[in-house]
Amino acid sequence: MTDGIDILIFGAHADDAEIGMGGTIAKHVQAGFRVAVCELTCSELSSNGTVERRKQEAAEAARILGLAERSNLGLPDRGISVCQEHIEAVAMEIRRLRPRIVFAPYHRDRHPDHVLCGQIVTEAVFNAKLRRYRPEVEPVTVEALYYYFINDTAVPDLVVDISESYEVKQQSLSAYESQFESPVGREDAVWTPLNQGYLSRVEARDRALGTQHQVAYAEGFAVKVPYMTELML
Template sequence: MTERLDFLIFGAHADDAEIGMGGTIAKHARAGYRIGLCDLTCAEMSSNGTVETRRVEAEQAARVLGVAVRDNLGLPDRGLRDEPETIERIVSVIRAYRPRMVFAPYWEDRHPDHIACSKLVQEAVFNAKLRKYRPDLPAHSVEETLFYFINDMVPPDRMIDVSEVYELKRQSLQAYRSQFERSSGDDRIATPLNQGYLERVEARDLLLGQKRSVPFAEGFVSKLPVMTDLL
């Protein structure tokens, strides 16, 4: 049986999770958590880079962050649809790794694939706990689903101080040279990603950290109230 994960993090493309919660991943991996990443697509529609380039970059970023596993479902980039077969494949990943927590992109974002990924993961988390859905695979109930920010952001319900591991987040994002590296080569297309995008991500994390007087923080939202035993 596949060894259980503490966190299972879904993204539409390799680099989504690193943008939104690379510091949180690194911090928890360093603390001994078993963390898995699952990219839904191979990002074959990216303006720069190739599928093979993106695969190599994703593996490098995963090593930097210390994740236990990284999977890719090979679903069509810009073709994520709310279809039974797609949800079934995501359910299979959840049931295989039996994570305590699942993470997905925030449900509002300028990129339609991020929105689609968020919806598909929510559907799959619900179906994964149903004993009569795909009864050949043992049902699994996720304790909590949290949503991380890629482009758009609202005030978070929860913040993680990632100051001590922020250099690892930087390195994981720098692994995606095909996406973020500034270049004037003839084979490079200018996109928002290679026009100062990483600087804006860092500025966002810096501003969020200021709210609690720490250098850098990452934020998350939940669709359910955060419960604690004592205040």
């Protein structure tokens, strides 16, 4: 058991957290918060890259962001589901890391694994606090649960100014060369939506949201219950 971290972000795959909230992660790390990321899968079905290379890229992105920890539950890529086994795996990770705040992917996204990841985390956050659920492990009550956007967006309930940390977000995304670099001249790579200007679209999204709120760049989040502003920078 650890002493607990401040923020724990779950994603279905390595790079989900960086795409959706890399600037918010960097901003909180720079302010002294302890932030961790946990992937549910090893992305073994990705069109480009190998499991080993993606682990190396995720480790480099973690270094750039300054994460306190990065973990992976090893659940099956394109095989996760809102079942007791997967909910329990996430709930136990919450109990192990003891975060104050949890983030998960938003419930609407073109990738089904992102949607399922958010649903699993929602269930796991609830189970993690129940004292008679796996009573041999101390329960954890998370103070707040937020949802970040990966591919699809909605009107955010909360907006974070990431102007000063945006360069770090871009650097963390650049670590994922297997996913975002052009496949031209690479025999082991194919064209996908991710290597056809995807990062430019992410930047345009973050810039547009920032412009709406009179800052250079911003990331948005959704909540199911009223949020406590003092929990965020």
